[in-house]
Amino acid sequence: MNRGATAGAAVIVIGGGVTGLSAGWWLAREGIDVLVLEAGVIGWGASGRNGGGCSHHHSPLFLEEQRLWPQLDELLGYPTEFQPNRIRIALDARQFQLYRRALENGAHQGFHSEVLDAKQVRELVPYAPDAPYGGYFYHFGGHANPHRTVQAYAWALQDHGGRLLQHTAVTDIKTRAGKATQVSTTRGEFACDQLVIAAGAATAPLAARLGVSVPLASARAEMIVTEPLAPMRIGGVDGNGLYGRQTLRGNLAYGGGPHEWVEYEDCQQTRAHSTVLQSSIARRLCQLFPKVAHARVIRSWAGFIENTPDGRPILERLSSPQNVTIATLSSVGFGLSPASGRAIRDLVIEGTCRFADLSTVKLDRFAHLEADWRVMQGWLPAGA
């Protein structure tokens, strides 16, 4: 369907994060008339505020995640800084035992991992402690640069004729005869045949306008970045309760530790600020890489992240309105984005995902969720 330049699009995607942009790209590359609406600047939410990990072996999208990342630069035509493989260092027996799950999940799906002793860890990771407990070398997964990847999706989708409007906030969604037909924004009205809502925490209030309840809560998390250091042979190294990577430039970018639950409304008033949690992250990074404990921290960042009650995604084409697809990856969206975008493409065009079983990421698993689930789970601001 061909519409006027500004009147609308066959598919409107609300949300210019990695999930929405990837979906837009997958649709556009097949010649679908797609328009992505972003309230602010692309990747300004959790998509640009994460560790860049691409190793989600628990997810039904894992196989596709692993298949796509190594070819993503070529598919998109722009660099993502993807680097394969991941090493995780355990500093004690408990960490060693917990980190084994990735090996087991990987093996279940046909991926190989190695168990590392202290000597092997030291050989692979020059900044590691003299006597780590052990570690794992997962021959899958990896890491990429979130900002570069967000931009790559946005450019690639436009190269295929898709459109992107930034600074365009959605104010309402109008329905007719059981379908979402029009999106009202701060920059006018846009008609659509199909609608995708991939708007992070805003997915809940937007879905609520359609009478659909999407249980979400937001939290703030933070990371720190050091000055560039000599690049290690494998940058995808974390552990000791941290996630992150050494970037190709050489900076150590790591996060972890406790998060702070926040009210959605409060997040609209302010950007996410770092706190002194960065000191605790620094402490664990010093333990992980004691040989570079003198490196200087030169910045930090914080982000607001949405989570479903069980932390699992919601990826579903609704039955009513039947032309609406809801997507939240629940705090684990960056690495899965090549696959989640393709899944959304399938849901929009074919009504079902052809390459993965999405039965465990549907909304109806919350049919019996308690109304006060946030209180029951203690997911309330620290001062509440």
Next chain:
Amino acid sequence: MSLSEETGYEPDPASVTGKAPPVHAQTDLLVIGAGPAGMAAALAAAEHGVQVTLVDEHPVPLRTMGEEVPLHFGGRMAATLGNRNAVLESVLQSHPQLAEASDAGIDVRLGTAVWGLFPHRPTTQWISGHVAGLADEEQAYLLRFKQVIVAAGRRDMGLAFTGWQLPGVMGASAAYQLACTYEGLQARTAVLLGSGDEALLIGNALQDAGVRIAAIVEQASTAVGATHLLERLRSQGARLFTSHVVQQALGDADGVAAVRLARIEADGHHDADELTTIECDALLLGVGVIPAIELLESSGCDIRFDAARGGHAPVLDAAQRTSIPFIYAVGDCAGIWSTKSQGSAIAAREGVIAARAAVRALGAPLADAPADSPVIPDVPARDIANERLAWVRATVLQAPADQMICQCEEVSAAEILALRPPRYLGWGKDFGPHGSAVSDPLGTHPDVVKRLTRAGMGACQGRRCREQITALLALGAGCALDALPLATYRVPVRPLRLDLLASLPEVPAMAAHWDSWFGMASQWVPFWRAPPQYTAAARGSNESVASE
């Protein structure tokens, strides 16, 4: 009443709740910066019986100065600065009121940098009250405060030309600080870039301190600062070069030995036949003095470009209060204008006004005080936004060669404007229609440009390139300088060693419930074992889990 008492449910054990670090030091009023404004604020507040802590990062360790922090010192620190005691003595001498402050009962902490202000707010409330992150050479620690007056001073705008990475190319304010606060500027003959009042004032102070100002270089067709300041320098031998910019700093590993100036046309084009070489061992960047707003911006205070205040400055009310009611800004970080720069009186008055407002906010008695009349900046005599654009146009864009704007990450002007990915990626292809930082005015966000090109992402935290990049983007997009958003500042606002940052104490609960992500067992159950239904009541909350 706690959450658990009220609801019968425990807070999420993986959240920050209950894990706030111990805060040993407390104060009613924290004053950051012991220059004229901060000192006046501290003394005025102490007079009213308020508990005051006054911190100042000077003396800054020599090694830190070598990393161009907090100013662009250009490696021109005298060897004597290695003697910590002698340096401390110099700093004390240049701040005669420090003794008075101590006598007044003020807790004075020198050599102590504030690397972050952490207000208590709805999205960051796990630590009770407002805290500041402090660090000296041995440790980092937290200080809880009720009110804070920021008097963080100023910084110099950088300007790229061939050879600007040489030792001796430095900020004008940095030279002033080395000469006048530290008595340790290693320079004999300087060329001054910029002829605004702030530059000329510094030039005169340096001349008085024994540094010969050989030349003053101004891109405009006439000098823009006060005649008497200019004439005082000229009468002592300084030559004035209007319609000129620096084309190249000449020298070797020891630093600048000479500078080559080019005469420019009205459009900034360099006239190849009108080059002048001047011998000097320091090249002072005085083209723009910048309010040091990094603590204010990173803590969330509203900032806007205000030509009357010298660029991006905090939005203030009549009592010097920022948009965050317990944070005040005084002195140069609150705004820089000519009459304020010519002495310490206005800065001190701002300090007193803020102190009195803070005293009132703390509930201390302020008997029969007349209402303080607010400090109003000069009506700007110059268009600083266009001046800065003109400097960058003539010096950077019209230079015979592409200029390295970001020294830390080695990103050139052409690379910034073309949004080129950093060279270490080895990405040979160009970006076609997307290879422009300025094709979409809405997309020309300095933060986006920074992330894609890495310009401004280096160890000096963008101190030397931030304003140039914004000017470059404005020139490229053909828009006004103030039309572009400000790139955000982040804590720590001073580079801070990992092991120093890690020295803050932790409560045991932090270690007991530390996980890399949300610590939710259900999040990581592999999809082939995921249960069909989920309820909060049935969730497994006590399983040992490591987020993946």
